[in-house]
Amino acid sequence: GAVVSQHPSRVICKSGTSVKIECRSLDFQATTMFWYRQFPKQSLMLMATSNEGSKATYEQGVEKDKFLINHASLTLSTLTVTSAHPEDSSFYICSAPLHASSYEQYFGPGTRLTVT
Amino acid sequence: GDSVTQMEGPVTLSEEAFLTINCTYTATGYPSLFWYVQYPGEGLQLLLKATKADDKGSNKGFEATYRKETTSFHLEKGSVQVSDSAVYFCALINQGGKLIFGQGTELSVKP
Numbered sequence: 001g002a003v004v005s006q007h008p009s010r011v012i013c014k015s016g017t018s019v020k021i022e023c024r025s026l027d028f029q030a031t032t033m034f035w036y037r038q039f040p041k042q043s044l045m046l047m048a049t050s051n052e053g054s055k056a057t058y059e060q061g062v063e064k065d066k067f068l069i070n071h072a073s074l075t076l077s078t079l080t081v082t083s084a085h086p087e088d089s090s091f092y093i094c095s096a097p098l099h100a101s102s103y104e105q106y107f108g109p110g111t112r113l114t115v116t
Numbered sequence: 117g118d119s120v121t122q123m124e125g126p127v128t129l130s131e132e133a134f135l136t137i138n139c140t141y142t143a144t145g146y147p148s149l150f151w152y153v154q155y156p157g158e159g160l161q162l163l164l165k166a167t168k169a170d171d172k173g174s175n176k177g178f179e180a181t182y183r184k185e186t187t188s189f190h191l192e193k194g195s196v197q198v199s200d201s202a203v204y205f206c207a208l209i210n211q212g213g214k215l216i217f218g219q220g221t222e223l224s225v226k227p
Contacts, residue, residue, distance in 0.1 A: 004159065034215075043120075043219040044160075044205070093159065095215075105215065107152075107159035 003027055004096055006108035013084055014116055021079045021111045023050075023094030029074035030096035034105065035067075038091040050077040050094075084115040118143040118210040122218035125203075129196055129225050137191040137221045139180075139206035147208040149173075149182055149189040154203045154220070163191075163204070196225045 003026040013019050023033055031052045036044040048069055049057040056069035066088075068080040081088050091112050095105040123138040141149065148167045152160040164173030169184035178193045189206060206218040 006159075041219070043217040044215075046214055095160075104162055104165075107161070109157065109159040 004094065004106045004108040006092075006094060006111050008111060009109065010112045010114075012114045012116060015085055016083055018080055018082045019084055019113060021081075021092055021094075021113070023077045023079070023096075023108050025075045025096050025106075028096075028098055030077075031074060033071060033077040033094055033096045035069065035077075035079050036093045036095070038093060038110070040091075044093060047079075052077075081113065084113070086115045089113055089115045118147070118208065118216050120206050120208055120216055120218035122204075122206050122221050125220070125222035127221060127223050129223070131198055131225055131227050132195045133225075135191070135193040135196045135200075135223070137204055137206075137223070139189045139191065139218060141187050141189065141206075141208050143187075143208055143210055143216075145211055146184065147210055149180070150207045150209075150215075151178070151180055151189070151191050152205040152207060152217075154205065156202070160205065196223070198225045198227055201225045 005024045007022045033050040035047045037047050038044045046059050047062045050069045050071040052071045058064045071077040091110050093110040095107040097105050119142045121140050150165045151163040153163045154160045164175040166173040166182035172181045180189050180191045201224050203220045203222045205220045207215050
């Protein structure tokens, strides 16, 4: 099946610094990718939709200046958490549909961010 | 708004026991319904899906039937194995094309 990778799998950073998380589709091209946030014992919450070559679409309540998304190529989307704070500590997951019209999404393994 | 509610975990079963994980939804129209599974250290994988009322999705011995009248999509397996230990997520795609997840149910199967 289709594979989506994320890097890094875990990252620890200090308050006030920025962290970049990469999401790659390894064997298919993705014009759209999705970024989710997962809190312990809770559901995945959609943060934003990343669109190749254009601006990301953010969900209500998600700060676009804090969570910068760049989808510079058909296989790579990045999420940068700027000026991170401890409350940004979470599990971040990306996904991509195999085809633009497909409802079936392939998920990355997630990135555990800890802000100290 | 659209939402998905799952039974709380963790669910602990012995090998070969019968599994049911309840899932109900609230949505406008008739959404497609999914079960995803997340094994330890891995990303979510699609387990099964159903796109219309009375459809039954099945995979790896798991089944779920789309019940419009009860707005439910309960996951069942007749005989679980240790390797089924994972977190299971019920989800729907809403009219806006977005995946809405339940909170996940952790399943632990003991030998």
